[in-house]
Amino acid sequence: MNTTSYRHSLTQILSRHLMHAAMPGLMPAAPAAPRAQSPGKLPAALVERLLQQEEQRRLRGHGASITAPIATFSAPQPAAHRAATYSYPIHIERADIDALPASAGVYVFRGANGIPLYVGRSVNLRSRVLAHLHNHEEELLVRQTRRIEFRRTVGELGAALLENSLVRDLQPLHNKKPRQKRCLFTLRLSPAGQPQVAQVAERDFSRAENLFGIFASERAAQEALQKLVEQHELCSIAAGLEESAGEGMACFARQIRRCRGCCTGEESHESHRERLMLALEDLRILPWPYEGAMGVIEERDGWSQVHVIDHWRYLGTLDEQHQQLQARPAASLKGFDLDSYKLVIKPFLLQQLELRALPGLTLPDRA
Incomplete structure (x- = not known):
């Protein structure tokens, strides 16, 4: 029986009760009968309570528990419940998962025939790998994985160093591909003391002196130099970014009061060079200071x-x-x-x- 039927049944009960009550006279000439108190409209709360009682009586008749709540939506399960009832992928060696320690290190997901799929690091190997397995967005990686290897390290530095080297050596499918370009760009001082963009082989960075910054492109190096000149109020002519229109002519930055006047003689070249070198110092590439490893x-x-x-x-x-x-x-x-x-x-x-x-x-x- 639905709610509409309950309300209809309740209406019949109330109607029968009211029919036996004294009714007022309807004709104007008739003597007025004693006025009975009109029941008025029943409060909504009372109607709902009566409906609930009728529903409980119906449930008793069917042997149902009246104390059990009626679910009206599917609530998400708590995280602890999901973890306790989680079913580990049967295609991954369970022993590999059970062996994961709660300590720092590097892990490797391997697929069929030992193909490296993904290399990662964490200060808690077990927690990090389980996070992969529970993440629906990484379903493809988990589905392809057959074995999980790990290597413990003392701390974060060792884990980071090892991760970089394994990604470079193993070339795992799901990691971002390491840079293959062997030449980079930097800022190098010219004989006149101006910083210039230069292309340098990667192996030379550990040996060369007076290199400032490492950039993936010539444009990135040029933009870094421009930003450095603006931040330190340097002269764009003295820094080699702008050609001089003539001796004593102001650079563009000086015209808008963002240069201290090396181009116009208001600042000495010695002072400007000191400020330039101080600004470049934060970008200096330190050559390897030892003879060996x-x-x-x-x-x-x-x-x-x-x-x-x-x-x-x-x-x-x-x-x-x-x-x-x-x-x-x-x-x-x-x-x-x-x-x-x-x-x-x-x-x-x-x-x-x-x-x-x-x-x-x-x-x-x-x-």
């Missing part, structure tokens, strides 16, 4: 690893008792590496790295 020590919870760096390139990691690096593709062991440089240079300049010379270390052939 150095070890970056990373320690935690009584475990120590040595990350071997040579000419700003990560060569591998070894524990203190090992003195020889595992062989890697020769192409990944040549000269300067921009990814390794970016990871190491800031803590190096802030003197946050513990460095150690490695005189007895046997390095792979870097020819």
